[in-house]
Every structure is written in structure tokens, then in C-alpha cells.
Amino acid sequence: MTQDWLFDFGNTRLKCAPLGADGGVGDVRAFAPSEIDSLPSGGVAYLASVAGEDARVRLLDALTGRFRRIAIARTTATFDGLRIAYANPRKLGVDRFLAMIGARDAWPALVVGVGTGLTIDLVDAGGLHRGGRIAPSPTLMREMLHARATQLAPIGGTYAEFANDTEDALVSGCDGAAVALIERSATEATRLLGSAPTLLLHGGGADALHAHLPDARVRSTLVLEGLARWAHMEAAA
Structure with a gap:
């Protein structure tokens, strides 16, 4: 059976793991954004992304050639017992949304x-x-301080x-x-x-x-x- 995969694409790295038959998370792999040519392939790619638009498009292009289907998770007002506080669900990052569901x-x-x-x-x-x-x-605090005062x-x-x-x-x-x-x-x-x-x-x-x-x-x-x-x-x- 073709393996389905989970992808969590943040601002600095990409994490992925096979989706277990029991709905769990398999062994996690981490990639730098420049390493997308090394991604696995399979059936469905389930994607959560808070990365910038250019990086997200590059990842989608890479996944399109490796997976039969791509399903992109988005924040909704309610899901699996969770009811979010935001009046506009699109303003709540999908990583925060999914972390609360995972918890x-x-x-x-x-x-x-x-x-x-x-x-x-x-x-x-x-x-x-x-x-x-x-x-x-x-x-990020350290990086911001260094950007303004390189001696730090x-x-x-x-x-x-x-x-x-x-x-x-x-x-x-x-x-x-x-x-x-x-x-x-x-x-x-x-x-x-x-x-x-x-x-x-x-x-x-x-x-x-x-x-x-x-x-x-x-x-x-x-x-x-x-x-x-x-x-x-x-x-x-």
C-alpha cells in the first residue's frame, strides 16, 4: 500500500513523518528548505505550512511530482472538539491550530x-x-540583537x-x-x-x-x- 506522509513546513525547517495506519505519527525527518529534492514520495501528502509564499510554492511543486494528492490543512473555527477564540480563523496560524488539536x-x-x-x-x-x-x-531575539549590534x-x-x-x-x-x-x-x-x-x-x-x-x-x-x-x-x- 502506498504510504501517506505528514509535512509541517515552518519558517526555518520542514519536518515530515509517515502517517501511521492507526492515525499516529511515524519517525520524524527534518529538512532545511534547500533540501526539498530529498523528500519522500507516496500517496497523499498532508501539509501544514506557515512558510512564506515563495517557499510554500517551491514545496508544493516538489510534492506534486512525488505524491498522488496533496491535502493542505487550514484553520477552521471548530475542529475535533476545539473551538478557537479568533473571530477570523484565517488569522490564527495553522501550526497553532494543529498543536492545540494535537494536545x-x-x-x-x-x-x-x-x-x-x-x-x-x-x-x-x-x-x-x-x-x-x-x-x-x-x-529570534538573539538574531535581531545581532542585526542591530553586530558585536552581540x-x-x-x-x-x-x-x-x-x-x-x-x-x-x-x-x-x-x-x-x-x-x-x-x-x-x-x-x-x-x-x-x-x-x-x-x-x-x-x-x-x-x-x-x-x-x-x-x-x-x-x-x-x-x-x-x-x-x-x-x-x-x-
């Missing part, structure tokens, strides 16, 4: 994506999205609460800002819901922040998990 087994949940941006979304036990936040991720290194350093070296101060400040925003969101979510939601981290920068958020759980494939649920329902429609 269905953990609702109520505070879903934190750490990629190019830092996204935070709260879903209550009944599947109601209570809204969220968007900020630069620690990686975009990478490197060791986290410390009070650093005594510039590189250490940079990583401590940028990671610390993200951690503080997540902790503030968790506190406010607990106040709003009356109990603490499950804190879930996903995305390429999740592991670095997890060291400072011991109560969090890392679910690195959360978007692909949500896409797998979306694919299962799309195939059954």
Missing part, C-alpha cells in the same frame, strides 16, 4: 510553540481556546541568573524573557481556569526552555500529531 489528550493545556516565534495558547477542558500570545523566540553574538553562551560575560548575559536574557512570559501565562491561566493546565512545549527551541520549566512536558511532534488527526478526518470525509 487534545492533555486539555486543559497551555500550548507553547518555540520556533521562529514564541506562541502561547490556552485551551480549557472543554476544548474552548481562550486565546494566546505571540512574541519573538529566544533565537547571535549564538553561544551559558545560562545564568546573573551572568558575568556578554554571551552568557545574552542567552540568559533571551531565554529568561521567554521563560518569564510562559510563567506569567501559566499563572494567569491557572487563575482563569481555577486549576493549573498542562504545560506543553513543542518546536525546535523547546528543549532549551524545558531546563527552566521543570513542570512542562516536551511534545516535539505536537503539530504533526494534530495534522495526523486532521488527516484522519479529512480522509474519512
Whole structure:
């Protein structure tokens, strides 16, 4: 039987995984946008993309030659028990939408994506999205600082609460800002819901922040998990 695949295309990398017969996510592969000639082939390509238009078109061209059909996931007002807070569903990134769906087994949940941006979304036990936040991720903060002041290194350093070296101060400040925003969101979510939601981290920068958020759980494939649920329902429609 021809294999169907899941594709999560972000601003900096492409992740893909085979869609399991049970609707789960198989082994994940990661590609740089320049490596699309190495993509797998199969039956249906289920795609979630927040990449820029030019990059998305290049990926679609590559997938068209490798797959029988391409199904593109889009944000909708309701799906699989989730009801989003946005009045205009098109304004909510499909990665955030799918991550909340992927977290269905953990609702109520505070879903934190750490990629190019830092996204935070709260879903209550009944599947109601209570809204969220968007900020630069620690990686983007470092890159933005370096772009304005080239003497500030975009990478490197060791986290410390009070650093005594510039590189250490940079990583401590940028990671610390993200951690503080997540902790503030968790506190406010607990106040709003009356109990603490499950804190879930996903995305390429999740592991670095997890060291400072011991109560969090890392679910690195959360978007692909949500896409797998979306694919299962799309195939059954």
C-alpha cells in the first residue's frame, strides 16, 4: 500500500513523518528548505505550512511530482472538539491550530510553540481556546540583537541568573524573557481556569526552555500529531 506522509513546513525547517495506519505519527525527518529534492514520495501528502509564499510554492511543486494528492490543512473555527477564540480563523496560524488539536489528550493545556516565534495558547477542558500570545523566540531575539549590534553574538553562551560575560548575559536574557512570559501565562491561566493546565512545549527551541520549566512536558511532534488527526478526518470525509 502506498504510504501517506505528514509535512509541517515552518519558517526555518520542514519536518515530515509517515502517517501511521492507526492515525499516529511515524519517525520524524527534518529538512532545511534547500533540501526539498530529498523528500519522500507516496500517496497523499498532508501539509501544514506557515512558510512564506515563495517557499510554500517551491514545496508544493516538489510534492506534486512525488505524491498522488496533496491535502493542505487550514484553520477552521471548530475542529475535533476545539473551538478557537479568533473571530477570523484565517488569522490564527495553522501550526497553532494543529498543536492545540494535537494536545487534545492533555486539555486543559497551555500550548507553547518555540520556533521562529514564541506562541502561547490556552485551551480549557472543554476544548474552548481562550486565546494566546505571540512574541519573538529566544533565537529570534538573539538574531535581531545581532542585526542591530553586530558585536552581540547571535549564538553561544551559558545560562545564568546573573551572568558575568556578554554571551552568557545574552542567552540568559533571551531565554529568561521567554521563560518569564510562559510563567506569567501559566499563572494567569491557572487563575482563569481555577486549576493549573498542562504545560506543553513543542518546536525546535523547546528543549532549551524545558531546563527552566521543570513542570512542562516536551511534545516535539505536537503539530504533526494534530495534522495526523486532521488527516484522519479529512480522509474519512
